[in-house]
Amino acid sequence: MMLSDADIGALWLTLRLATTVTILLLIIGTPIAWWLSKTSSPFKGPVAAIVALPLVLPPTVLGFYLLIAMGPNGFIGELTQSLGLGTLPFTFWGLVFASVIYSMPFVVQPLHNAMEAIGERPLEVAATLRATPFDRFFTIVLPLAKPGFITASILGFAHTVGEFGVILMIGGNIPDETRVVSVQVYDHVESLEYAQAHSLSALLVIFSFVVLLALYATQRKTSNVGMMK
Amino acid sequence: MHLVRSFSFHLYSITLLLWCTSSQGESIHIAVASNFTHTMKALISEFEQNSPHKIKASYGSSGKIYAQIKHGAPFKLFFSADQSKPLALYNEGLTHSKPFTYALGGLALWSNNKHFNGENLESVLLSGEFNKLAIANPKLAPYGIAAIEVLKNMNLVEATRKKWVRGENIAQTYQFVRTENADIGFVAFSQIVRQPFYWKVPSNLYQPIRQDAVLLKHKSEKNGINNKAALDFIQFLNSLKSQAIIQSYGYRTENNAYIELEMSNKNT
Known part of the structure; x- marks a missing residue:
């Protein structure tokens, strides 16, 4: 294995990005998944569709629109500028924002499935024992949906590590800021440095295999709750 | 009669066409x-x-x-x-x-931001009053190598380095400037040859x-x-x-360009 400082920098950045995105997605995705599993609102369909949209859209479409929307004349760009944050493209937090959108379905869907599988009965029983909605969520939903949370975290993390198209479109290839592993591999291949490309790529293949292995191991242990549909 | 003749004529031209494409084209x-x-x-x-x-x-x-x-x-x-x-x-x-x-190819400094309309982009570059400077990745794109050369010759590498954003190729560099995410950027002259505002970088500042x-x-x-x-x-x-x-399209050519072919087959 021959990894340069730039390669290691890219690896660290990728891990930092994936961790940040996973934590944010669990915070944002949990209430969305909970709402989706409980609501009978007419907005359920549209919200579920919007959450799932990145599964279908090519990353180039998402990246292109994010570049425009986050730019100085886009609606997100105008919002961030009025908040005094400047514009998001070419920054770490721009990548975080884009990745949260891009990896959202990989976190929300397992959570949604796990929460739906719990059903009404345990919650109704708890309610008769005077558990507040707050109590019920933390003492019943969270423990019972644990396999779903594990699946969601692994998938959200792994999908962010594997992200390429969107980051290429909005990143600007800045070392230690937006140059993640996938972009670094691309750079190596494009500049004919195939040996370095091999080292990093092999590392990613091994990583992905281990992650999926861990995912299927946890799923085997814990019934089929939280399996992706 | 007329119809038949015109039909056979068409048939003739179609045959001719097919013959051309199969044997020559x-x-x-x-x-x-x-x-x-x-x-x-x-x-x-x-x-x-x-x-x-x-x-x-x-x-x-x-x-x-x-x-x-x-x-x-x-x-x-x-x-x-x-x-x-x-x-x-x-x-x-x-x-x-x-x-x-x-x-x-030639290099140009370009901005799509109305704020810089009609301004001398060379002085904008020298003043440092811009948010980002888009360049093609010098590791991948010859236009990026040329851009770095220009910055070196103008003694601006260290002053601007923090504001660089790198496109994977010159098309993406253009995109960064076009969407105004970068105020200015070094793009191929051929990309913006029909735009009103740019600074065509003097050719003594970089290798052709x-x-x-x-x-x-x-x-x-x-x-x-x-x-x-x-x-x-x-x-x-x-x-x-x-x-x-x-x-x-904004390129220069060498009129004495010629090609030496190896008619023999040395490698087989």
Whole structure:
């Protein structure tokens, strides 16, 4: 294995990005998944569709629109500028924002499935024992949906590590800021440095295999709750 | 009677057409660096008007095309954005010809931000009053190497480094400036030749960006070159007409461009 400082920098950045995105997605995705599993609102369909949209859209479409929307004349760009944050493209937090959108379905869907599988009965029983909605969520939903949370975290993390198209479109290839592993591999291949490309790529293949292995191991242990549909 | 005659005439022309395409006209695939896309489309449409041959072009980054050629992509000609990749293919014995220069690219500093309308972009660059400076990644793109050279010659490398954003190629660099995410950026002159506001970087500030092409060799070609279409197209590229087209897209040309073919088959 021959990894340069730039390669290691890219690896660290990728891990930092994936961790940040996973934590944010669990915070944002949990209430969305909970709402989706409980609501009978007419907005359920549209919200579920919007959450799932990145599964279908090519990353180039998402990246292109994010570049425009986050730019100085886009609606997100105008919002961030009025908040005094400047514009998001070419920054770490721009990548975080884009990745949260891009990896959202990989976190929300397992959570949604796990929460739906719990059903009404345990919650109704708890309610008769005077558990507040707050109590019920933390003492019943969270423990019972644990396999779903594990699946969601692994998938959200792994999908962010594997992200390429969107980051290429909005990143600007800045070392230690937006140059993640996938972009670094691309750079190596494009500049004919195939040996370095091999080292990093092999590392990613091994990583992905281990992650999926861990995912299927946890799923085997814990019934089929939280399996992706 | 009239109908019959006109029908047989049509039949005759169709037969003629089929005969032409089967015995004379060939269809070949070529690979072209993305910065030359528009120019190549214009060249091909001009060429095909006066030739039985058809040219099918694929556009992409030179690095990707290089890798594809090495793994057997069916391209007859490769128009790179630089000199190194055609030279590498030549050194590996994968070509019929030495690389030849088909165009010389120029560099321009461009802004799409209304704020800079009518301003001298050179002084904007010197003043440092801009949010980001887009450049093509110098590791991948010859236009990026030229941009860094310009900054070096202007003693601006350290002053601007924090504001660099790198496009993977010159098309993405253009995109960053076009969407105004970067206030200014070094792009190919050919990309903005029809825009109102730019600073054409004086050519003494960087080495000319020579874009080379090669005629590729294929295993199936046992007896030297048997591709009339590719040779015709190269000849067409050396004509005054195509040089004028290339220049109209903001490139310079060398009118003494010629190609040395290795007619013998040394490597088989």
